Each structure stands twice: as structure tokens, then as C-alpha cells.
Amino acid sequence: MTSHTPADTFPRQYARTLRYTVGAPRSFAVASDGSRVVFLRSRSGSDRANLLWTLDTATGEERVAADPAALLGGGEEDLSPAEKARRERSREGSAGIVGYALDGAGKVAAFALSGRLFLADLVAGSSTELPAEGPLLDPRPSPDGAFVAYANTAGELRLTRTDGTADWAFAQPDGPNVTWGQAEFIAQEEMDRDRGFWWSPQSDRLLVERADDSPVGRWWIADPANPGSEPAEVAYPAAGTANAETGLWLLGLDGSRTEVVWDREAFPYLGRVHWSTGGVPLLLVQARDQRSQRILGVDVETGATEVLHEERDDVWLELFTGVPAWTPDGKLVRISDTAGEDGVRALVVGDHAVTGADLHLRAVLAVTAEEVFFTASGGAAETDPEPGWIGVGRIGHDGKRLSWEAANGRPFTSVSTAVHAAGITVRATAEPDLPGTLVQVARDLPDGVVVDDVATIESYAETPVITARPVFRFAGERRIPAAVFLPTGYDRERDGLLPVLMDPYGGPHGQRVVQAHNPHLNSQWFADQGFAVVVADGRGTPGRGPAWEKSIAFDFAGATLDDQVDALQALAGEFPLDLGRVAIRGWSYGGYLAALAVLRRPDVFHVGVAGAPVTDWELYDTHYTERYLGHPAERPEVYAANSLGGYAAGLERPLMIIHGLADDNVVAAHTLRLSSALLAAGRPHTVLPLSGVTHMTPQEEVAENLLLLQVDFVKKSLGI
Template identity: 50%
Template sequence: MSFPRQQARTQRFTIGVPRAFQVSPDGRRVAFLRGRDGADTATCLWIHEAEGSGTAAVIADPRTLGADDEDLPPEERARRERLRESGGGIVSYTVDEAFTRAVFTLSGRLFYVDLVGDDTAPRELPATTPVVDPRISPAGDRVAYVSGGAVRVIDVSGAEPDHGDRVVAEPDGPDVTWGLAELVAAEEMGRYRGFWWAPDGSSLAAARVDESDVNTWYVSDPGRPGQEPASLRYPPAGGTNADVRLAVFPVGPAGRRGPGERPEPVWVEWDREALPYLATVGWTTGPDGTPTLVFTAQSRDQRTLELFSADPATGLVAGARTETDDVWVELMPGVPAHTRSGELVWIGREAGGERRVYVGNRPVSPADVYVRGVVDVDGDRVLYSGSPPERPGDVSLWLVELDTGLSAPVEVPGHGRTGSDADAHGGLRSGRLRGDTLVVQHRSMEFTGVRTVVLRGAGTETRRSHSEIESLAEAPDLPEPRVEFWRAGERRIPSALVLPSWYRGEQHPLPVLVAPYGGPHAQRVLNARGAYLTAQWYAEQGFAVLIADGRGTPGLGVEWEQSVHLDLAGPVLEDQVAALEDAAERFDCLDLSRVGIHGWSFGGYLSALAVLRRPDVFHAAVAGAPVIDWTLYDTHYTERYLGTPEGEPGAYERSSLLAEAAKLERPLMMIHGLADDNVAFAHTQRMSSALMAAGRPHTVLPLSGVTHSPSDPTVAENLMLLQVEFLKESLRGEG
């Protein structure tokens, strides 16, 4: 089997990798999702015993439940697109606080499974279909979910007819939904949810989203002319956003209310004109056990982020913390959070400094560590992720013990070069922490794939025990990646060069394929083999593949990220050229008379930009799903970097490609899914029209029915083959 086909069939070798971990309060059991093998798309729910045999058993298998993923409701398809979730079967689940019950959905139907006792067979609940995003209450007795834009609650026990399925909040207008995240929240803010249980299960907080004033865009499939275009509400830069409000609803067992009686909302009001973006929502418990709602709201220009607390009984709001920045405030994963004693866990930065993890007002992370996010807070322990100084390609975990003051990177026994500094920090690590148990996933250049280790005794210097959760992912049919790492040029740009396994220096010089993402929030130069599988395959076809993380990408610092402010074109392109020139000085095997570039999304934008502005350097480009005109991209992302089109017209002119169509003199292929609701096909269509008007030959490859991330194995396989053929043919005449 060819590598492109294998990679497509295994969804980039992610099928069979354990994920979505939940840990029991005592730390003895770990729930997770995984297929039965490396090509099984029917993801199952498993339980791993952290002590004793360390075995894992299937708790719920979609094949035994008569449900498949062919009949997903539109809201669920949209939610998965935002999450870039291409798997099938059980793709998400929630557990109650005591880890006794789990709930999930299959084909819009609601299921639960008991995690303790003798009878652990999954059961279906008679919920109103289609069911979207079900979440179990902390006590495990009820499930909240969204159906038809309404938030509903159903009891797990059958004491009431239809398990007491009832409406908590329902739309009061044709463009209103409850309990679902709006597009920019899910796509750009990392908020995929729209309702939240109180810790004691007494109430639900829910977001009301009114999109009546948001632009309506239409996504059609020309391959199906008889099918009506799908409409979506999309807020382009400078346009009107959804109106988002927050309310708390008291909820209780169905028997406490009369038939059809619905709880009255307690509205949570803040200055939504000044702070329109609802960024995060959650709960904490006060010293007396009373639940308190906590949420963050961000200004439209994203220079202010404020943390609020609210009384769920009255809706009264109080400000708790304010973060400001002259450029923008980054929304950081995992915060706000709270320790067992109620102290706030936060990520902030002092003027001119880097971001740090704070507990209360004291920093608990070193000043020289690039903080990526808080992973978990368990009692008085904080687990956070970050990159060590001068090693942006590593992502490590640090565990902070607040009662002892100890803070140290998490080491994983049995991995890498034991005892070395590389083993302590090297590679990519992610995890979960609960009940004195730490689940760590480790990726490295030392091995292929992902290793998952369950550490018991997380807070002790010598772990009491550890076990592994096996990855069933297929091994790639590909030589081990041959990668050279260095920091390029005066700006010390993180760079990697991938060479063919068969290449020896005495052979002819290699054409270069530059393969960037190059933009905010994505990093490609990472110390993990899995990051270079696709690049190695391209190298095996006869290229030297160059990957560089220039200004704007994460991993180095705030100043590096913010250097693209008001110009998303100039700095990122300059850094790709600088990395290429530096590579040519270091490696004498590169043929700079034959340089191609390819990328997807922002990388597609950068690829098209390269051949338009620097045809002297780049001789052919493949631009996948490229952003061409930033006025067509969404508000929260675009305005963070460029401001609004009305306020900063020069920034949009500097960053747009449409006005430069007449400059094209190199081969350009644009690939775009016609069903893409993130970067609309209008980008490629407008660029093609501008090129046609200028008489510039180019190639457009439209993908019928494909969204922003192609998931069909045949399409994904052939895209790689077609790109290689286009690049080889385009560069053949160069040199």
C-alpha cells in the first residue's frame, strides 16, 4: 500500500491512538477513546485499570448499538468541523464527578453506560432527536443536551414518563439558538460549548446566540445542481457578530415541575457593548460550598480581557481580574481555573514580559518558560505545558505542588535516553491530572507514534507505579524521517530540513519544496517524528523539504507572535526567504534554481503570496484552501491581527493578494473545497477571476463536497499525488 493511501486511510495515523482521557477521583481508572485497530473508524469507549493488571476493556462499541455516523445532524457536523474531528463512532463523551456513568451520542441518539457494577451495557435514553453535545450532570442523574436549538434535560432513571425529558431554554426567534457556540467562538476562541452544569447540579448556565444581524453566506455544491445551497451565518472582518448573552436556569428533577413548566432565566449582564466576546464560562465553589459562575469577556479589538464572577441566584456580576495589551490579549487554554482552596489560576503577563502561570497574585512558572496553557488543576496541584528556553520545538509538562512549593518538569519512565536532559524535556507531551494520577502522552524524535503512560503517585518524586495504554495506530510504511534542525539567520528562525533517505551528498543537488504553515497558532518545527511523515514522503519523491516557523508562529515569545500585527504578509514571507537562504549556506545539496512551495489554509495563503511577490525565489506554488482577501475572513481572527477594514485599510491592502494577480509569472495551483465554511471558496474564485482578467494562466482544483479539512481517504490520497506531479512538472523547466 502506498504511503498516501495509508496516511489517508488511517487519518494521518491518528486512528488507534488513545485520546480524550477522563480519570476517576481516586486515580485508579482512566476512560479514553480508541478504535480497535489502526484503521477502525468506529471509535469505542474504553476503561483502563491504572493498578493491578493495567488492562483496558471496551465499555461501549458503536457497532453493537445499531448506530453509525452516516446520519449526523447539521449542528453536530458543524461542531466536528470546528474541532477538526474526522473520526467516527463515539467521538466525545462526558462522565459524572464520581466516575460512575458516561454519556455519548451516536447518529443523533443519546446513550449512557454505567462504569461501575455488574451491568455495564450501554442503554439508549428516549431523548428528543437529534441530540447534540450531551453532558451529564455532576451527580450522574441527569443529562443536558441541545436539540433543535433548545437546551433540554432528561433524567437517567425512568421514574418519570419519557425520563422527564423537558425544555430548559428554547429559541425565541428564527435565528436564535441556545446552548451552541457561535462560529467565531468555536473556530477562533477555543470555546466549543454553549451550556455548563453547576457543580451541585442545581442549575445550568447557557449561552443565547442571536445571529439575526450576521451576514448570511451560502455554500453550494455544483456537483449536485438539484440540491439547495446550505446557508450559514458568517461574520466577515468588520461585519456584525452574533449577539451572545448568558443566563442561568434552575433545573431539578422533572417531578418538581408541572407538565410543560419551564424555569425562568436569571440573566447575567455585563457591558456587552464594550466586551462583546464571551470567551470562557465555568463554575467554581466557594468556601461554603455555594456555586459561583465565572466567565471571561473580551473587547472587539481584543486588547482587553476581563474575568467576572456572577451570583447564579441574582445574576449580579463582579469584576475579578482584567488583562490588557496594546496589541492583543491572547486567549490562553485552561484558564480561569481554581485550586481546592479557591485561589484563581490564571495566565497573564507583566508589561514587556512573557506570559506566566499565576496562582492568586504569585507566579508559579519560570520567567523564561514559554507557557502554552494550564492543562489541569487537581486540588492544590497545577499541571501546565510550555516550552523550555531555546527549545521551541519541545512541549513539556510542569507539575506545581502549591502546598510544598515544588515545581518540576514531568519525566516519563522508560522513554528516550534515560537520565539525559533530552529525556526530561524532549519531544511533545500532553496530559491529564486527577486523583494523584497523571496521564502523559509523549511524542518524540526517538520513536514513531504516541506513547501513553499512566503514572500513579503523580506528586511524589519517585512514582509509585506506571502502566501504559497501548496505541493501536499503524506504523507508517515510510523510512524514518531524516531531519536536520537549526535556527536560521539573524532572527534565529526555527527550521528543519527533511532529506530523502536514499540521498547522498555526491548526487545531484535537490529541488527544494518549502512546506510552511507560517502563521499564528500553528507550529511545524516540532521534535516529534510524526510531524515529518508527510514531509519525508515528499522528500522520497526527490525533494529537499524545508519547514520554517517564522514570525507570528507560537513557541518563542509574545513579541515574536505580535510582530505580524497589521501585516500578515511581509514578515512571514521575509522569514521563509531568510530560512531558505540560510539553508542553502548550510547545506550544499539544495538547488535554489528549482524551489517550490506548498501549504494549506494560512500556509496556502503564504504559498500564493510567495510566487506573487518573490518569483525570483519561488518557482511554483500549490495553495490549499488559501485566504486571498482578508475582508472575507472572520472577525475574531482577522481583526486581532489587522484591525477592522474601516479602521486599518492599509493593513488589509498590505495583506491581500487580489491586487497582485497581474504579477503572477510562476505556475500556481489552487485547491479548495466547495463546502468549506471556514475559508470560503469565494477566496479562490475571486483570485481565479482576477488572474483570468489579467491573462495569467493558473490551475484551480475544486473539491466537490469537501470542507476545510479533506477527510475522504480517496480525496486525501490523490491530493498528495496530484501536488507532487504538478510540482515536478512545474520545476522541470527550471534550473
């Protein structure tokens, strides 16, 4: 890690370094022969532009494979609106090379830079620009390295030869709102699927998504600070309204075109696509209510599909990274809420669950001829010694030979992830007492021993100017995972009870209590301003099993808020919490929870700061909202009970609402509607509009000053 600038304050450094991610290595891949590791990293902790690097696994030597400054001749990047939107969907704030794809051998990497197409020769260490009709998105080489396929902002899927001799349209829009080879909005925002095309292992054809968003309602995001600019048109599928129409086609390099056929009326969501040498292409398709889904096998000659597995859940079914997939010998790999013991989320290989009640599966990282690599956390929370650990495990297809990949042999007091191929594992591990993430390259030896002496990939990220000191606990009878932060140098006899700041996300897919250091720096800084800060992951958050996550069905406003109250009161028995001075802050779902807290429980919460809150769930998107609250036409009372406008008359406490006016995820209408309801009820409140700011708030000055303004508002409201 690099040192910080002496004049830095934490808010300034935190904003400038994109939460200490700038300069950290990321986006790892391993060549199919294990000879090299490919990754992205900028030159320093103050330079946001990522370079493409390789590491020789024989020598540990690192080499720059592509430098955006050299490729652009020192010029600035020019990002298309489509690329900006894609980065917003993926929460990407860095610059330079932000993604790449390899051929089958890992000898070449394709990437987009400033809307142009480049190819890096990873063996020679050189890069060249290829002919392309841009601005382009998501370039991917064919497995044999002869072609690069890419989508562009005109809605085309195009092919270019890697020798630079030809570039042509492979599929062109057949309607004004049709795109080929691009994931639709809902897939990117809520399904964690950002791909829209997949090469065959033989490089002779592609599976390509065709999306038509004509049925989707149009919203317009204006910039009130610049009334002369045109509003941006956004196709936004709000809850209860139409989604984009999506389908798949098999397009051959010989000119053949075959539509993939499945019951799209019953299963309209295309959640996952997998195509490997282990078997036919796999699709995972979901019903709109997400209570049933099918894994389909595709006949590549006819486009017909066969149901390989069907699953149903009375509440909902999750989508997971890395599955479904094939083992090399043709066994189906999946993650299931129904196949494991005692309702634990299990890894299933073939017909058998290979993990038990002691593990809660989160993702599949790699499937080899003998093993599956995965991430998991505790299955039986009652026996977990610490909350918030995430480990990388590997297990045989028969459920035997379970082992853990962990730095310092501590899988249960850390957070890890990994990539694996050809006997090489790149493992990234974070621990609570060490800033940043340790990235180690390990090699499997023939006798089954794993050695970590290949290399450690250095991080250039800056060292934080403060140190986080989380104290982890399971709080209350429900054993709510929590982390408590006290001011640096706090002395109970001298300082007495402290005003409390609850700092939750508190909703689905948003785990905050993790066995790591850097994710807690923001909370520690708030603590150092004179607060006892409490982060609690109540029901609905990941990591505690399906029953924990699904207990919030149709009840955001009850379960998630109740758990914040219960955690606060339980922790007050051990920590110096002044329950007469309690504030709550949060962003996105956390913003919803903060506003909900002061509206519904003014007896507990005395001030709230709500950033980019969802206030009317009928204004949020289909896949997310309907999963938890159902369809608004079928459950209007659920939407009314969980939205905030109906509680406006109950506001008794100070409330600040912050919203970016350029936010196209949680649009500013949420804040404006709540503010109007509060005004109609005669309830004073504060609204802070952020001109030109999206849901990510990537601007340094905005991110820095938001922290300072929140502290000032909370202190004044609590009389500190």
C-alpha cells in the first residue's frame, strides 16, 4: 500500500480513493495452462485509470500488458451515455480499462477504451487497436482467438477479426428499441447479469440475447440546474409494469440463425446462461413472481429446450453467481435452498447435495474435473463463533475432501474470494485488523498440497488515515449480526455514555457486518466524531440462511426496522449507548430504513438522515420489488404499508433527505413525493438535492462534503 497525502482528512481521502479501491488489484483471471494471471490495477492510490497487467506464475514477475495513457496518446477518455449507464449499473467508479475478456487459452485479452476496441497480446506484452463500429460495449474474443464479438450503442452485435482484416455486423436491430448482445436494464441492475452474448466452445456460433424494451414505460431524468439541457430518456420497468421482451438466438458464423424456444410467457426472466465443453448450453429462466424457475438444456441445432431441473419456493428463489454449470464430465452443478439439510442453502452436484447444515453457500467460483470451488458462510448461526465471515472452500464432487483456502489459516475470521484454473488459485482475503486486501497466488502440487509461494500481488491503494476497530457481536435473542464502533481513545469512566448513530443498510443483498477492515472505515470515522456507531444486519440481509433472508417477505417496514431496534436495545446492555440520543443514517435501502425509523419509531430514533431513499415502492423496479412485496395489483395493501408517504403525519423528529437529481435507479421522485407528503402534513424536514449526482455519488467533493454535512446535522439535532 502507498502512504497518504499528509494534508488528507478521512472524508477527503475516502472520497478521492473511491473508498480505498483505487490502486488495489482486481478482476483476476488465470490462463488455461496456468502460466499467467491477468488483472487490473492503476499505477497508484491516487490514479483512477486501470492498466491491464499479467503475472508470470513461474517467476512471479509482473508486466504491463496495456496502458490506457499510451493507447489514447495521453488524451482523455470519451464515454458514451450507454457506457456511463453500464458503469452505473455495475457501480463502477474507476477509469481506464475497467473490464476485459480472454480467449480460451488466455493469450489475448479484448477490452473497450473510450468506446474503441483494443486487443492485448499477453504473451508478447503488446496492444493494438482493432477496427470497430463504436462506441462499443463488452468485447469478447472467441475461444480460438480468431474473432472478437462486441455490442455497440447502435444496438448491433458485431464481429471483427483479431488480425484486423474485417469488421461486420453480425446482428442488427429489427426495431427502434431492439438491441442484440446486450443485457437489458433489469438483468444488469437486479440479476447480476451484465452479459448479452456467449461464444460456443468451438468458436463456430454464439448465443445472443435480443431485447426489445418497447413495452417498457419511459421516464425522463432532467437536470434542473441546467434547464437548457434535454432530459435523459430512461426505459424504466417500475413494479407492476411491463418488462423488456427478451429472447435468445443461436447465430452461426456460417450465417445460420435459430431461435431458442422456451415458455417465455411463464418464465420471462433470463437469469443465467452457461456454455462449456461439459454439455449443452444451460439457461436458468424464472417466472415473474420468482417462485419457480427452470434449468434448461439447449439443442444447438434446433433451438429446442429440455427441462433439466425445475425448482419452486413458496416465497422466492435467488439467483447465484457461477451456477448453473457443468462439471467437465457432465454433472449439473447448482445451489439450492431445498436440497440441503435443515433449509440451509446447499451446493448440489448431479443429484446430491454435497454440503451440509454447517455451511451456507453463496457462489460457485470454479468447477474442475474433481472439485468445486465456492464461497460460503456459516450455516448454523447458533454455533458460529463470529458473525460476518465469508470463506473460500473447495470440495470434491462426491462431497468429500472439503478444505478451506485462507490467508494465515483463518477462514472464519476473514472475508475471502478467489478465482481458480489450471491448478492456480488467486485468493483475495480481508481481515478486520489489516487494512486492504491481501492477494496471494497459490499453486496445487501433484500430491494435493497447496503452496502460497508463487506470488503476492501488491496493492498500491493508499493506507487509510484512520484505523477501524469493529467489535463483533450477535445481538439479542435473534442473534442479529452486529458491529460496534467507539471513538478512538474512548474511556468509559472519563467519557460516559455516548450518543448513538445507527449506520445500517439493513436490506436484501446488502451485508454490512463483515470480518474485514476497510468496509468499516466510514463507520469508524463517524464514531471518532463522538458517537457509538452500531451496524446491524437484521433479517433480510445475506449470510444467515434462506429462512433469515425470506422472513421479510411482504414486510420491509416491520421486520427490518424491528431488528434495528432489537439490536440497539440488546447492545446497550454491554456498550456505552445513550438511548436518549439515537440517530440513524443510511443510503438507498439504508436511506429508506432511516426515514422509516424516525417516522414509525420516534420513541427510539431521535434524528434521521436518509440518502437516496426508496419512499414509494411502486416507483422501484419489477424484479427487485415484486420478489419481496409481490405484484402491486395483487397486493396494494402491502405496497401502502411498506411505502413511506402514509406515515408522513407521524414525523416528530428532525429528518434530512439527500438525493442525487441524476439518479436513474432510485429516482428523485421518491424524495419529492415524501417531501410533498410531509409538507401536506405540516411536518418540517430538510431536503438536500444534489445536482448532476447519480446513485453512486462518485464526485469527490460531493462524497466528502456529504459526510461532513451529515455529522453537522445529526449533532445539531441531538443538541451536541
